[in-house]
Structures are given as structure tokens and as C-alpha cells.
Amino acid sequence: MTGARLALLASPAPPAQLAARELRDRYDFVPLSRAETVIALGGDGFMLQTLHQMLDDRINAAVFGMNLGTVGFLMNEWRVDTLEERLERARPFGVMPLRMEAITVDGESYVMPAINEVSLLRETRQTAWLEVMVNERVVLPELVCDGVLAATPAGSTAYNLSAQGPILPLGSAMMALTPISPFRPRRWRGAILPDTARLSFRVLDPVKRPVSAVADQREVRDVSTVKVAIDRATTLTLLFDPEHALDDRITMEQFAV
Structure with missing residues (x-):
């Protein structure tokens, strides 16, 4: 050096x-x-x-x-x-980093990197209703919550930890999927997934229950679908x-x- x-x-x-x-x-x-x-x-x-x-x-x-x-x-x-x-x-x-692909209710498309986490957050007092998919398979048909986030090991001690998510050792080849104030299903507290997983989120009622997607500090409001995966090219x-x-x-x- x-x-x-x-x-x-x-x-x-x-x-x-x-x-x-x-x-x-x-x-x-x-x-x-x-x-x-x-x-x-x-x-x-x-x-x-x-x-x-x-x-x-x-x-x-x-x-x-x-x-x-x-x-x-x-x-x-x-x-x-x-x-x-x-x-x-x-x-x-x-x-x-993570790569976030977000599409808004108006059809606009955004691609953003996230070093710590990608978060989906409710925009109003209404809870968010989300469908959660892992590798194109629906794992949660309806997640009712304030939000949900996907975190890298480097970001697992940030917002993810505050949301009661797991700490992931660096080099673990994992990512955390953590709900934020989940209401239903009541007993679901998140998942630890291999970092090869492809996550997809669909907002079930984007007009009445609008949701924003945040890649670290960059926000896209009024999203309809969000895809998240590790960017292996970077x-x-x-x-x-x-x-x-x-x-x-x-x-x-x-x-x-």
C-alpha cells in the first residue's frame, strides 16, 4: 500500500x-x-x-x-x-451490494444499489400489505406489517438489528429477511436466506396502502413491485x-x- x-x-x-x-x-x-x-x-x-x-x-x-x-x-x-x-x-x-429494482404504480422503473439494506416501508398510517416471493415462489401470500427489509451481513447490525433481525457474520454468504412490526402472520419473525436468493415483493393494495422502497438512503415512493438480489458483478x-x-x-x- x-x-x-x-x-x-x-x-x-x-x-x-x-x-x-x-x-x-x-x-x-x-x-x-x-x-x-x-x-x-x-x-x-x-x-x-x-x-x-x-x-x-x-x-x-x-x-x-x-x-x-x-x-x-x-x-x-x-x-x-x-x-x-x-x-x-x-x-x-x-x-x-444488493441491487434493487423497483416499479411504481405509474409504471416508472428504478434500479439502485444498497450496501446495508433494502427496506419497504408504509407511507401512511395504514399498514402495508405485501406478497413475498423467494426465487419466484410465494412464501408469504400476505404479510401485514409496517415494512420489511433485506440486509447484507455488513448491514445486518444497522436497521436490521434495530428491527430485531439476526446478526450475520461477514463471509456467511447469507442475507437477512426481516419484518418491521409484523401484524400478520403473527409468529413470523423473518428468515435467513442464502445470498443467491432472489427476493420479490408485491404491494397488494398500493393505492389505499402506499409503500416506499428505500435502498440505504435513496427512496422510491408508491411502488407496486420490488425485486432484490445480490449484485455479484460489483x-x-x-x-x-x-x-x-x-x-x-x-x-x-x-x-x-
């Missing part, structure tokens, strides 16, 4: 901007389009924003995040010193200090109280 071309991206939050100035005083950086490694300063939300920017701009570079936000689950510890040495020792982790590389590896953090999160 020594001598790699580095780009620097920072959250607009004051702590991240101050840290960016410190790094620019010590290291040389190139534009994002020329980078081999991207240094991202901020929290988990900014990391997701950075990864989406790289997908949109087709930037093929590894990302080393440093936490200047709140939780920083996807980030390393902030330190201004020994950056090149840390990059040399960093462990890479490949993350494949891999994002995250870099972590050996003592701060993502797979270790995901494992230990299962013991958090």
Missing part, C-alpha cells in the same frame, strides 16, 4: 473538516478519479455516502474510513499519525486496522448488552 495514490473525502461536520485539514498538512492527496485508496472521514452514514458516490462514478478504489461521527461501526479509529503504515497493515474486506473493498476488523466487530456485536 505504500506509495498508493490517496484521495481524501470528509463529512461536512466540523470535527471531520478539522481532521481533513490536519491530514492535508501531512500527506499528499489526488482527486477521487485517480485514487487507489480513499480516506473517508466521518461516521457510518458518511461511509455509505462515500461508497455510493464511488458506485455512481465507477471509482475502483479501496476505502479506509476513520471515525469522526457517532457509532463508526464501518470506520477505524481516528489518528493523524502513521497513516501510510496503517494502510500497509490494513485488512481488506470485500462487500457485494465488489466494494473496505480496509480495516487488524485490531478493528469488521468481521470481529460483527461477531462481538452478538454479545453486546
Whole structure:
């Protein structure tokens, strides 16, 4: 990693901007389009924003995040010193995003990536009525709920965990299918599926009970059908200090109280 071309991206939050100035005083950086490694300063939300920017701009570079936000689950510890040495020792982790294909009630089509999760959420006070399919087979003819989400292992400790979904170890080749406040069927609490599964959701009453589809932070309102699958043509590389590896953090999160 020594001598790699580095780009620097920072959250607009004051702590991240101050840290960016410190790094620019010590290291040389190139534009994002020329980078081999991207240094991202901020929290988990900014990391997701950075990864989406790289997908949109087709930037093929590894990302080393440093936490200047709140939780920083996807980030390393902030330190201004020994950056090149840390990059040399960093462990890479490949993350494949989800691909969401959503069609609205007006027939408009949207395709979006999601690194953490794809969520279907009710738009009004009315509960959502959804048909759920796995590999073109109907597994739930009618799911009545506030919503449902599909999460990657990297995203399983985010919204999925808050919705009482399972934590998935990195490299498990699984994804979580988790309901959000399910009303019927009452005893269904979700499923763990192989990451080769193809998920399809059909909104059963999209006019009276409108539903939005959200790929990480990007929303499509008034959807009628949504398809979700792992995008195997795309891999994002995250870099972590050996003592701060993502797979270790995901494992230990299962013991958090």
C-alpha cells in the first residue's frame, strides 16, 4: 500500500473538516478519479455516502474510513499519525451490494444499489400489505406489517438489528429477511436466506396502502413491485486496522448488552 495514490473525502461536520485539514498538512492527496485508496472521514452514514458516490462514478478504489461521527461501526479509529503504515497493515474486506429494482404504480422503473439494506416501508398510517416471493415462489401470500427489509451481513447490525433481525457474520454468504412490526402472520419473525436468493415483493393494495422502497438512503415512493438480489458483478473493498476488523466487530456485536 505504500506509495498508493490517496484521495481524501470528509463529512461536512466540523470535527471531520478539522481532521481533513490536519491530514492535508501531512500527506499528499489526488482527486477521487485517480485514487487507489480513499480516506473517508466521518461516521457510518458518511461511509455509505462515500461508497455510493464511488458506485455512481465507477471509482475502483479501496476505502479506509476513520471515525469522526457517532457509532463508526464501518470506520477505524481516528489518528493523524502513521497513516501510510496503517494502510500497509490494513485488512481488506470485500462487500457485494444488493441491487434493487423497483416499479411504481405509474409504471416508472428504478434500479439502485444498497450496501446495508433494502427496506419497504408504509407511507401512511395504514399498514402495508405485501406478497413475498423467494426465487419466484410465494412464501408469504400476505404479510401485514409496517415494512420489511433485506440486509447484507455488513448491514445486518444497522436497521436490521434495530428491527430485531439476526446478526450475520461477514463471509456467511447469507442475507437477512426481516419484518418491521409484523401484524400478520403473527409468529413470523423473518428468515435467513442464502445470498443467491432472489427476493420479490408485491404491494397488494398500493393505492389505499402506499409503500416506499428505500435502498440505504435513496427512496422510491408508491411502488407496486420490488425485486432484490445480490449484485455479484460489483465488489466494494473496505480496509480495516487488524485490531478493528469488521468481521470481529460483527461477531462481538452478538454479545453486546
